[in-house]
Amino acid sequence: MLPFTNIFRFQRTLQNPVRILIRNWHRDPIPVAWEKPRIGWTKLNFDGSCKGREGKASIGGVFRNHKAEFVLGYAESIGRTSSTIAEVAALRRGLELVVENGWNNVWLEGDAKSLVEIIVKGRQVKCAEMRRHVGDINLILPELGNCIVTHVYREGNRAADKMAQIGHQLKKPKIWWHIPPEDVLSIVHEDAEGVGFLLFFKQDGCFIHCPGIFLAG
Template sequence: MIVAFSANTLRPCQRLMQNQVRLLLRSWHKEAIPVAWEKPEVGWTKLNFDGSSKGKAGKASIGGVFRNHKAEFLLGYAESIGTASSTIAEVAALRRGLELVLENGWNDVWLEGDYKTLIDIIVKRRQVKSAEMQRHVSDINLIIPELKNCRVTHVYREGNRAADKLAQIGHRLDKPRVWRHTPPDEVVDIVHEDAEGKVVLRRR
């Protein structure tokens, strides 16, 4: 038996194939990105910092964590800062972290956060319009040259989990807190996972 295919019978097959190709391309674009916290070099201290704001300019808090080349917890901090935007919270978290850098005499410091806009402002010396933001940025730009070596990088939130957790803790605090040598219970597992090089997948 001979079966003849007309143009009309081929079109649905072509459409099906085109749809499958589109789905395949979409899945490639949505492929997960592996993210892991990275240890600093020997002799360096790494600060991961984060800010949190509930709403456009709601209740805000900051947090950060310092670790050495062995991924050992050195110091953590968290604080509620009243009402502020997420941008102000992020820059306030970095500023507070740098104040602690000076207090502890660390000279070779790696600063890492998950808010790329702020990282670009610091690294590329970009201008900011907000007077409050400018005050924080000016203080940061005064502190960084005081350090022997300083590296500033962006990391996805999945690689900034310890700082994010400390910033969340900050929402619950009545006054600023600093933890030395031993992290708060809520951060212990994250610190251990980071030290072991745990990879967290980031979905695009």
């Protein structure tokens, strides 16, 4: 049972829900959809997952070509660590696969905005393990012919997120070639068709996706 203080707090936030909804959703909705890479490019969407603050973590990623076809996917359980380390470990593993397969024109995309800024802007990090991962990433990036690093909201990173969730169930690292896991297949098809989501901005800085979907032009 919730303490009385919490009950009263919930009552205050839930009063006049329609009025709150109209007041907070004052900005235009943001359309979010997965985007195909250009011809000759390979796109990696990566993600990390962590259960709890320093809980069981896993990583995952999906490579697709300019036709939005699934090329390769990976997932792995990485033990107990933070969500930030899981995100950077997912990117590092993806880059290792890029090098192994000799891909040069690569688009890297994840939903961890802080990590993308660390890589793109060269921001310093205090955590020793984080510095090690970032250092390895910075050694790999110059080896690529062309590389783009971007942030996308979670709704545009669903395939990688699902791969990371699958990683929790694995006892050893796994790679899929050409045919993704069943749980990822439907997402890959929706992304290829341009299915997207509308995100509405709220005053508290959060986003809520609209139950409706749209087809990206």
